[in-house]
Amino acid sequence: MTAMDTPLLEASDVSVRYRIRGRSRRGSRYLTALDGVSLSWRAGETLALVGESGSGKSTLGRVLLGLIAPTGGTVRYGTQPLTGAVRRRLSREVQLIFQDPYQSLNPRSTVGAQVLAGLQIHRIGAPGVERTAIGLAALSAAGLNPPEVFWHRYPHQLSGGERQRVVIAGAMALGPTALVCDEPVSALDVSVRAQVLNVLADLRAERGLSLLFITHDVSLARQMSNRIIVLYRGRIVEEGPTATVLADPQHDYTKRLLAAVPTVPAR
Amino acid sequence: MSAVERVAGAIPGVAEPVGSAGGAAAPLVGGAADDDILLQVSGLTVARKDAPSVHIVDDVSFTLRRGEAMGLAGESGCGKTTTALAVLGLLPGGLRRVSGELVFRGGGRARPLHRLGGAAMRRIRWASISMIFQGAMNALDPVKTVGSQIAEAITLHEPKVGRAAVSRRVGELLDQVGVPAKRSVYYPHEFSGGQKQRIMIALALACRPELVIGDEPTTALDVITQAQILDLLGELRRELGLSLLLITHDLAVLARACETIAVMYAGQIVETGSVDAVYRDPQHPYTARLLDLLGAHDAPGALPKPIRGNQPRPNARPSGCRFHDRCTFATDRCAAEAPDMRNVGAGVPPHAARCHFAPWPDGAVDPQDRQASPEGQEETP
Numbered sequence: 001m002t003a004m005d006t007p008l009l010e011a012s013d014v015s016v017r018y019r020i021r022g023r024s025r026r027g028s029r030y031l032t033a034l035d036g037v038s039l040s041w042r043a044g045e046t047l048a049l050v051g052e053s054g055s056g057k058s059t060l061g062r063v064l065l066g067l068i069a070p071t072g073g074t075v076r077y078g079t080q081p082l083t084g085a086v087r088r089r090l091s092r093e094v095q096l097i098f099q100d101p102y103q104s105l106n107p108r109s110t111v112g113a114q115v116l117a118g119l120q121i122h123r124i125g126a127p128g129v130e131r132t133a134i135g136l137a138a139l140s141a142a143g144l145n146p147p148e149v150f151w152h153r154y155p156h157q158l159s160g161g162e163r164q165r166v167v168i169a170g171a172m173a174l175g176p177t178a179l180v181c182d183e184p185v186s187a188l189d190v191s192v193r194a195q196v197l198n199v200l201a202d203l204r205a206e207r208g209l210s211l212l213f214i215t216h217d218v219s220l221a222r223q224m225s226n227r228i229i230v231l232y233r234g235r236i237v238e239e240g241p242t243a244t245v246l247a248d249p250q251h252d253y254t255k256r257l258l259a260a261v262p263t264v265p266a267r
Numbered sequence: 268m269s270a271v272e273r274v275a276g277a278i279p280g281v282a283e284p285v286g287s288a289g290g291a292a293a294p295l296v297g298g299a300a301d302d303d304i305l306l307q308v309s310g311l312t313v314a315r316k317d318a319p320s321v322h323i324v325d326d327v328s329f330t331l332r333r334g335e336a337m338g339l340a341g342e343s344g345c346g347k348t349t350t351a352l353a354v355l356g357l358l359p360g361g362l363r364r365v366s367g368e369l370v371f372r373g374g375g376r377a378r379p380l381h382r383l384g385g386a387a388m389r390r391i392r393w394a395s396i397s398m399i400f401q402g403a404m405n406a407l408d409p410v411k412t413v414g415s416q417i418a419e420a421i422t423l424h425e426p427k428v429g430r431a432a433v434s435r436r437v438g439e440l441l442d443q444v445g446v447p448a449k450r451s452v453y454y455p456h457e458f459s460g461g462q463k464q465r466i467m468i469a470l471a472l473a474c475r476p477e478l479v480i481g482d483e484p485t486t487a488l489d490v491i492t493q494a495q496i497l498d499l500l501g502e503l504r505r506e507l508g509l510s511l512l513l514i515t516h517d518l519a520v521l522a523r524a525c526e527t528i529a530v531m532y533a534g535q536i537v538e539t540g541s542v543d544a545v546y547r548d549p550q551h552p553y554t555a556r557l558l559d560l561l562g563a564h565d566a567p568g569a570l571p572k573p574i575r576g577n578q579p580r581p582n583a584r585p586s587g588c589r590f591h592d593r594c595t596f597a598t599d600r601c602a603a604e605a606p607d608m609r610n611v612g613a614g615v616p617p618h619a620a621r622c623h624f625a626p627w628p629d630g631a632v633d634p635q636d637r638q639a640s641p642e643g644q645e646e647t648p
Contacts, residue, residue, distance in 0.1 A: 052489040053460070159577060160343070189342040189516055194560045194573035201570055216489040219519075222567050243567040260494035262519035264561055265546045 007078070008043045008178055008210050009064045009094070014073035016059050016234075033059040035234040036073070043177070046204065046211040048221035048242065051231035052257070060231065061180050061214045066090055092122045095171035099183035101163035105155040112151035115139065115170045122174055138173035141206075142166070143199045161192035165199060172203065178210035179203075186217060197224060218261045222246055230254045304372055305478060305510050306331040306354065311367030313349055313358065321582045323362060324349050325534040330616060331478070336504060336511040338521035338542070340557075341531035344578055347514045348401075350531070351480050354512075355398060356380060356388040371396065373477040394424045397471040399464075401483040406467060407455040413466045414451025417441075420473040440469040444499060461492035468499065472507070480512045485520060497524050518557055522546060527616060530554050533579055533589040536608070540618030550611045550620035552594045555632045588623070596624065596632070 016034040034056045041047050041064070049057045062068040064075060066082040077094075080086045098104045106114060115135040125131040139147035142165040155163055164184065171179060181200070185193040201224070203209050213224055221228050221242060228245045230238040230253065238251040249255045313324040324346040331337050339347045352358050354369055369380040373395040380388070400406045408416055417437045421428060428436075438448035444465040446458075455463055464484065471479050481500070485493040501524065504511055515521050521528060522542055529539040530551065538551040549555040556574050565571070576593045579585060585592050591601035600623055611626035612618035620626075 052491050161577075190518070190557055190560050191342060191574040192577075194571060197570055198573055218490065219562060223562050223565070223570050224568075226568075246567060257490065260490045262494070262497070262517075262523040264519050264522045264558060265543065 006043045007040045007076070008045075009041045010039070010076045011060070011064060011070075012038050012074050012076075014038070014060070014063055014070045014075065016056075016063060016068060017071045032234050034063065034070070037231075037234070037236055038073075039229060039236065039239070041178075041210065041212055043210055044208055045227060046213070046225045048213045048215060048225035048228045049231060050215060050218060050221050050228055050257070052216055054233075055231040056234040057214045057216075057231050058182055061096075061182055061212065064212070065094060065096060065180060067096075092124075092174050093176050094178045094180060095174060095176040097164075097167055097171055097179055097181045097184050100187050101160060101167050102155070102187075104167050105163060107155050109154075110151065111139070111144075111153050111155070111158075111166050114166070115151075115173050118170050118174055124174060135169075135173050138169040139166070141172055141203065142169035143195065144169060159192070160188050161195050164188060164196050168196070168199060168203075176209070178212070180212045180214065182214040183216070184213070185220065186215070200224070218246070218258060230257065302372075303332050304330055305333045305335075306372070306512075307368070307370040308350075308354065309368045309370075311350065311353055311369065312365050313346075313353055313362050314365045315581075316361055316363050318582065319363075319365065322365075322534055323581050324353065327367070327531075327534075327536055329529050329536065329539065331510055331512060332615075333477075334504070334508050334510060335527060336501075336513060336525040337527045337529065338513045338515060338525035339529050339531060340515060340518055340521055342516055342578055344580070345531040346534040347531050348482055351398070351482060351512065351514050354380065354480065355392055355396060356383070356385075357392075371478075390424070393420060393476065394474040395476050396478045396480065397474070397476040399467050399471045399479065399481040399484040401486060407463060407470075409455050412452050412454055413458070414441075417451070417466075417470050417473050420470055424474045436473075440472055441466070443472070443503065444469045461488055461495065464488060464492075464496055465499065468496075468503070472503065475507075476509070478510045478512065480514070482514045483516070484513070486515070486517070493520070494523075500524060518546075519561055530557070533584050534581060535589065535621060537590070537621040538619070539608075539616055540612065541614050541616070544612055544614055544618040548612075548618075549632060550618065550625040550627055551590075551622050552596055552632055553590050554620075559633075588621075598623075 014034055014037045015032065017030040017032050020029050020031050037060060049060060051057045059068060063070050066075065066087045075082050077086050077090045082090065112135060115138060116131055119125055119131045119134060125134050136147040136151065139150050144150040144162065144165050158166065185196050188196060200211065204211055211224070213220060215221060225242045228239065228242045229236055230251065232253045238245060238249065238254045245254065246258065249258055307330050309328045311324055311327045312322055315321045315323065327350055339350060341347045349358070349362065353364055358364065364381065367381065371378050371380050371391070378391070407413065414437045417440055418433045421433050421436060437451050441448045441451055446462055446465050446469070458466065485496050488496060497520065500511065503509060513521060513524055525542055527540065528542050528545050529536045530553065531537065532553050538545060538549065538554045545554060546558060549558055559571050562569060562571050574593050579589065587603050588601040588606050591597040594601065606621050606623045608619045608621050609625045610617050610619045
C-alpha cells in the first residue's frame, strides 16, 4: 500500500441540512447544503473541490475538519471516526486557511504573537526561546524574510500577500500534515497570487503536505490539483484526475462551469 | 461578432456619421475622428494634497471612442480606480488633480470636465457618466426598495418626469437587466449577489448615460454569475450604444468584455492597444508576465513563477523604468532612464509600450523562466 492509497480524510454519505427561517405546512423548512456526499482525500494528494457559490463546497470542507457535525453520514480521519481525541488531533494536523487574510488575523496583535498563540494552544515546543524559534522558522518557510522583521509587525503594516503568508506560517508552525485552503488567493492580485501559490507548492514538495483547495476558480484547480471534485447543489456531479476532467468534462454542469471561465486568447 | 469587427465599427470613416449636424459643413479631416471620441484624457496627474510630489496617477492619457469598451488593467495600487474617480470628479479628500485635461464629448458638445464646478459636474454625473461600483452589493441602500432607489436617480436628474412615467421606466430598466419588473418593490437583501449586481447596472443606466465606468463589477461574483453579468453588459452596450470603461485586475475578464486595453503600473500606463494585439503580442515585460501568470494555456499542474518583489508605493518608486527592479530583462539603461511610450504597431488605438526595448523581436519578451514544476520559487525581498 503506497502513501497515495491511504485515506487522510474520508466522508461517507455525508448530508448537512440547515434549518432556515419560515415554516412550511409540515413544520420547519430546511436547506440541504450537502446531500449524500462521499469522498476520499488521500495522503499526499492535492484535491480541488470546485463549484459555484452555494454548491456546498465550503460546508464540505468544514464537515471534513469536524467544524460542522453532519446531519447524516460519517467522516473518518485515517480510519477513526471524528470523536473527542481524534478531533483534537485533527485540529492540529489539518490546518485551515481562509480566503480573506484581512479577517483571519487579529489587527491588534503582532505577527509573532499570533503565530505563538497557535503553538500555545496546541502546546508545541517549550515556552520562550523554543517556540519563538519554531515561529520564526515558519515565517521564513512561508517566504517572509528576514522573519525577525515581520515578527514585530502588525497586520495593517503588511500587504495582502504578506498577510496570507502570515496565515500560512501560523498554520505551518503547528507541523500539520495537510492544509485545507478555502479560496486562498481569490482576494489577492495576480502577481501576489502566484507568490502565495508558489509558497504552497514549495511546502508541498518539501514536506509532502496534502492540500485541499476549496474554490470556484477553475484556473487555480488547474494549476494546483491532481484530482478535481465538482459539486453542484450539494452533490458531487463529477470527479477525476484534473487533466481529464478539464479536457473532457462529462457532466453538463462541469461543461457550463468551464465555459463560464473567461480565458485570454492563445498566443 | 468578433472583437476585431467591433473595433472596426468604431474606426472613423467606417462608422456611420450619426447625427453629424449640418453634414456637409462638417470638416472633412479630423472632424469625423473628433465626433467619434467620447472621452479624451490627456496628461492626467493626481497627487496627494499633503505631499504634492507623490503622484498617485502620473501623466495618464487615453482616448475612449463612442461605443468602445476599454479596459483599464493593473494590480491594486496602480492608480486605475483613482483615474476613474478623477474622470467622475469624485477624488477622495486627500487627493488632488494637479494637471491634465479631461474632455467629455457627450450630449453633442465637448465639455472640459477638469474646469467644471461641483454643480455642473453633478449634472453630468449619472446623467451622462455613471458608475458601477466594486462590491455593488453593498452600494445599495438596505432600507429602501430597489425600485425606489432607481426612481430616485431618475427624478434627481429629470425632475419633470411624472411619477407614472418614472415607475414605467423603472420597470423597463429592471426588465432590461433581466430582473422581473414586479420585484421593484423588494429590498436589496431579498436578492442574490448576481441579481443585486444586475440592479446596480439598471441603476447605472437609469438616466441613459453615454459612458458607464465599471470598477471591478464582477469581482465579488462567482464564475457563472460573472459570465452572465459580462454577457449582459455586452448586450446592453450593443443595444444602447454605450461606451464602457472597465477597471479590473482580471485580464481574462477584460478580454471577454473589452476591445481595447490600457495596462497601468505604478501610476503610469505602460502598454495600450487593442485587446487582440496586446494579448497576442505583449510589448511590455510587465504585461507579458501578467498574461503568463494567468497560466490559461499551460498544462495542468504547471505553476508560473511569480514576478519578484512588489509594486512600489507611490512615494518609493525606483528611478528610470518603474518596473526595472522586477524585470528579468532590465539593463543599466532601464535603471537610469525613464522610457516613453513607443508605438509598436498600427491600429486604433495604436499598440504602444513604455519600454526602451519595444518593439521586441518575436517572442523575445515572453518569460523564459516559465517551468512546469512548482519548484525553484524566487525569494521575494
